[in-house]
Amino acid sequence: MGTGALPELQDPGRGEAADCVFCAIVAGTAPASVIYDDAEVLAFLDIRPVTPGHLLVIPKRHAPLLADLDEATGAPVFRVAMRLARAVRASGLRCEGINLFLADGEAAGQEVFHTHLHVIPRFAGDGFRIDADWGSVMPPRAELDAIAAQLRDAYEAFRIDEVSSLDP
Ligand SMILES: [Zn+2]
Numbered sequence: 001m002g003t004g005a006l007p008e009l010q011d012p013g014r015g016e017a018a019d020c021v022f023c024a025i026v027a028g029t030a031p032a033s034v035i036y037d038d039a040e041v042l043a044f045l046d047i048r049p050v051t052p053g054h055l056l057v058i059p060k061r062h063a064p065l066l067a068d069l070d071e072a073t074g075a076p077v078f079r080v081a082m083r084l085a086r087a088v089r090a091s092g093l094r095c096e097g098i099n100l101f102l103a104d105g106e107a108a109g110q111e112v113f114h115t116h117l118h119v120i121p122r123f124a125g126d127g128f129r130i131d132a133d134w135g136s137v138m139p140p141r142a143e144l145d146a147i148a149a150q151l152r153d154a155y156e157a158f159r160i161d162e163v164s165s166l167d168p
Contacts, residue, residue, distance in 0.1 A: 097121075
């Protein structure tokens with residue numbers, strides 16, 4: 001998946017995708033318990049919450065994957081998530097910590113292909129988990145450096161593409 005726009009993003013309108021439940025929520029044709037609404041961003045409660053107050057922040061424009069979301073829209077999504085994380089902590093709901101979680105791609109656990117950022121209230125014993133062997137492998141520095149070089153190369157190539165596609 002490159003950084004190029006998918007066909008629906010080339011539409012002059014919002015890029016609403018048929019059969020996308022989040023686009024239906026944005027359009028007002030599907031119900032949601034809305035917390036925040038502006039021109040670009042919508043936030044509403046997850047209907048299958050990990051903990052009470054678990055909410056989703058979405059760009060109103062349909063973007064299936066993170067790479068389909070332009071940076072100018074991604075920034076306000078994160079800004080709203082930061083503000084709502086503060087609101088969750090102040091709300092009186094049980095909240096001893098917060099996880100921000102974004103699943104990009106099926107292998108990452110994405111289920112609704114309209115990019116969304118989870119804001120999840122956390123507390124001891126809440127049952128939330130991401131299974132991984134955290135910290136069980138510590139590669140040698142040479143291996144870390146080789147991977148970092150590979151990623152720097154990919155990032156530089158991406159930046160060249162990105163600069164040429166910004167502000168059309
Ligand atoms: Zn959508």
